[in-house]
Amino acid sequence: MPDLRGKRILLGITGSIAAYKAAEWLRSLVKEEADVTVVMTEAAERFVSPLTFAALSGHPVHRDLFDEAPERVMAHINLSREADAILVAPATAQTIARLAHGMADNLLCAAILAARVPVVVCPAMNTFMLRHPATEDNIRRLQSFGYRIVQPDSGELACGESGDGRLADWDAAREALLSLFQPDDLTGMRVLVTAGPTREPLDPARFLSNRSSGRMGFALARAARRRGASVALVTGPVQLPDPPGIEVVRVTTAAEMRQAVLDRASAADVVVKSAAVADFRSAAPADHKIKKTQHSGRIDLVKNSDILAELGANRFPGQILVGFAAESRDHVGEGQRKLREKNADLMVVNDILGARTGFDVETNQVTLIDCRGAVALPLLSKEETADRIWDRVARLRHEQSGTEKG
Ligand code: CTP
Numbered sequence: 001m002p003d004l005r006g007k008r009i010l011l012g013i014t015g016s017i018a019a020y021k022a023a024e025w026l027r028s029l030v031k032e033e034a035d036v037t038v039v040m041t042e043a044a045e046r047f048v049s050p051l052t053f054a055a056l057s058g059h060p061v062h063r064d065l066f067d068e069a070p071e072r073v074m075a076h077i078n079l080s081r082e083a084d085a086i087l088v089a090p091a092t093a094q095t096i097a098r099l100a101h102g103m104a105d106n107l108l109c110a111a112i113l114a115a116r117v118p119v120v121v122c123p124a125m126n127t128f129m130l131r132h133p134a135t136e137d138n139i140r141r142l143q144s145f146g147y148r149i150v151q152p153d154s155g156e157l158a159c160g161e162s163g164d165g166r167l168a169d170w171d172a173a174r175e176a177l178l179s180l181f182q183p184d185d186l187t188g189m190r191v192l193v194t195a196g197p198t199r200e201p202l203d204p205a206r207f208l209s210n211r212s213s214g215r216m217g218f219a220l221a222r223a224a225r226r227r228g229a230s231v232a233l234v235t236g237p238v239q240l241p242d243p244p245g246i247e248v249v250r251v252t253t254a255a256e257m258r259q260a261v262l263d264r265a266s267a268a269d270v271v272v273k274s275a276a277v278a279d280f281r282s283a284a285p286a287d288h289k290i291k292k293t294q295h296s297g298r299i300d301l302v303k304n305s306d307i308l309a310e311l312g313a314n315r316f317p318g319q320i321l322v323g324f325a326a327e328s329r330d331h332v333g334e335g336q337r338k339l340r341e342k343n344a345d346l347m348v349v350n351d352i353l354g355a356r357t358g359f360d361v362e363t364n365q366v367t368l369i370d371c372r373g374a375v376a377l378p379l380l381s382k383e384e385t386a387d388r389i390w391d392r393v394a395r396l397r398h399e400q401s402g403t404e405k406g
Contacts, residue, residue, distance in 0.1 A: 002178050002226070002383060005033040009177070010083035012108040013053070015043020017158040018090035018124040018167040023048060025089060025170050026056045037062065039079065039108045041095065065107045076107055080115035085180050088112070089150075090124035090167045093135050099147075100138035118180045119147040122173055127163030150176050172244035179226040185394050187228030192268035193221045194261060194275035194307075196236035198254040202299065203286040211359035212276035214238030216324070216382050220272055221246050223386040232268070234260045236275060254278050254304040261307055265314075270393055272322040273308045274348070280304060312343030320396055322346045322389070328353050335369040345396055346370045348389060368392055 009029060013022045029036050038053040039062045050061035062075060080086065088095065088108070095109065099121070104110035112119055121142055129135055130152065139149055150173050153166045195217020199207040214235055221233040222243045232247040234257055242248040249264075251257045254277045265271055280301035308323045315321060321344040327334045328351070335349035347369045351357050356379060357365045365379040368389070377388050 002182065002223075002387070003032055004029060004174070004177060004181075006035065007177070007181065008035045008037070008082060008084045010079055010086045010111065011036050011038045011053075011057075012041075012086060012088040012091075012095075012112070013038060013044040013048070014041045014088065014090060014092045014095040014108070015046060016090040016092050016124045016167070017047060019044050019047040021167050021170075022089050023052050023056060025087075025173065026053060028170055028174070030056060030058070037079065037083065039063070039111060041106055041108055043092070043094075062107055065105075065110055076104070076110035077114050079107075079111040080117060083115075083117050085117055085177060086112055086115055086119045087122070087173065087177060088119065089122035089173060091121045093123075093125050093129045093132075093138075096121065096123060096135060096138045096142065100141040119145075120150060120173065120176045120180070121147050122150040122168055123152050123165070124167035125152075125165050126157060126159050127161060127165045130165045148176050148180075169244065171241070175222065175226060175244050179228075182226045184228035186224055186390065189224070189229040189397070190267055190269045191221075191224045191229040191231045192234070192261065192264050192271045193217050193224070193231060194234045194257060194271075194273050194277075195221070196238040197276050198236045198257055198278045198304075199252050200254065200278045200281035200304075201285045202282050203288065203290045205289050208278055208280070208282070209237075210276045210278065212236070212238075213360045214240050215360075215362070216364060216385070217272075217274040218243060219382040219386040220274060220389065223383065223390055227390060229270075232264050234264070234275070254281065254307075258305055258307045258310070262310070265311055266316070268319070269397075270320045270322065271311055272389075272393075273311075274322075274324045276324075276326065277307060278304060306342070308344060309342045315343070318400060320345045320393060320400075322348065322393065325349045326352045326359070331367055332369065332374045335367065335374070339369055339371070346389075346392060370396070 013019050036057045037059050038057050054061045098109045104113045150168045153168055154164045155166045156162050157165055196214035197210045197212040199209045201207045218240050221231050225231045225245050234249045249260045251260050283300035283302045323344040325335050325338050331349045335347040339347045348366045350366045356363045364382050364385045367374050367376045
């Protein structure tokens with residue numbers, strides 16, 4: 001599972017009210033067994049005590065360019081040399097301006113100027129400061145240096161105003177950090193992923209559905225984003241938060257999923273249909289709650305359209321289609337049949353009867369089936385499984401582009 005274990009992170013904290021949130025972020029990093037060294041600016045210390053960060057990180061907090069122990073006089077150089085990545089959170093307009101102009105007048109900015117490791121910057125400030133052309137220019141400059149910007153959220157700000165500028169969620173910063181340690185081999189690829197179950201209403205209170213949790217599809221969407229793809233995720237009803245940096249479309253029924261997918265499919269280089277789409281819906285959903293005394297006990301069903309088969313029939317040259325099949329027997333045979341019938345490039349098949357595979361568990365054991373044959377992957381986390389599926393898709397793309405050229 002991609003994580004930050006063992007990664008050496010230099011956490012730079014600057015003088016924003018959001019500095020208190022950095023304590024939570026630090027806790028999350030330490031929990032994940034990252035090795036975190038904290039540098040605070042003078043203004044940051046006005047908001048939160050260095051003691052908090054020293055206690056949470058287990059290391060002294062670095063503060064002053066000129067106040068280091070003799071053996072650490074070159075702290076600004078050493079700090080960045082001893083890190084795998086630098087995370088500046090929260091980053092004020094002032095620090096962003098300093099970094100944009102290569103200033104080295106405090107320990108954090110000097111360390112970043114001397115750095116040869118990736119830098120992730122998480123701005124947090126008042127909306128008008130953020131939207132000022134000076135700040136916007138400065139942020140663009142940081143991007144041109146290759147620094148990653150974790151865009152701030154919109155919402156209520158500490159100053160009482162509402163708008164853009166609130167420090168992003170830890171999830172977004174974590175994804176940005178994780179992506180630093182991943183290949184960016186999907187850069188430029190436009191990916192559409194579907195996830196979760198669909199719900200087919202019987203009446204206003206009841207529906208037909210299945211046990212899909214959406215975890216596999218969400219893991220696929222996150223993994224593709226980390227590896228550089230631009231990702232849209234169409235999901236049925238699930239208990240999972242929107243992954244950062246991804247266009248998320250929430251739908252309920254198979255018909256809504258079909259529409260959302262068809263609207264976006266022509267702009268997708270790869271479509272991964274990991275959703276467990278209901279095959280049937282009620283022929284006549286009731287407008288009012290069905291009463292047991294008035295019901296025959298039979299429900300007439302009609303077939304939903306097969307979205308993957310529709311995509312398979314209308315695909316454009318070079319588009320890659322990946323289907324999933326959750327089976328309880330003859331996995332490989334069923335996978336091969338669906339690969340053929342739906343005109344897909346790859347089927348990911350799993351056993352829904354296994355205790356650690358399939359629905360609503362953290363792990364999965366899948367078999368990848370394409371026109372060349374079947375390869376069984378070991379039992380892996382859904383995140384690792386997602387990366388193995390993308391490895392295969394990247395290979396398929398590579399082979400296709402080779403064929404086109406040849
Ligand atoms: N699928 C779809 N639209 C449907 C049903 C399935 O797009 N109406 C897609 C799923 O997202 C999945 C693949 O088809 O990628 C296989 O789904 P599955 O339910 O296993 O296949 P079915 O065709 O429904 O086959 P069966 O009911 O015979 O198992």
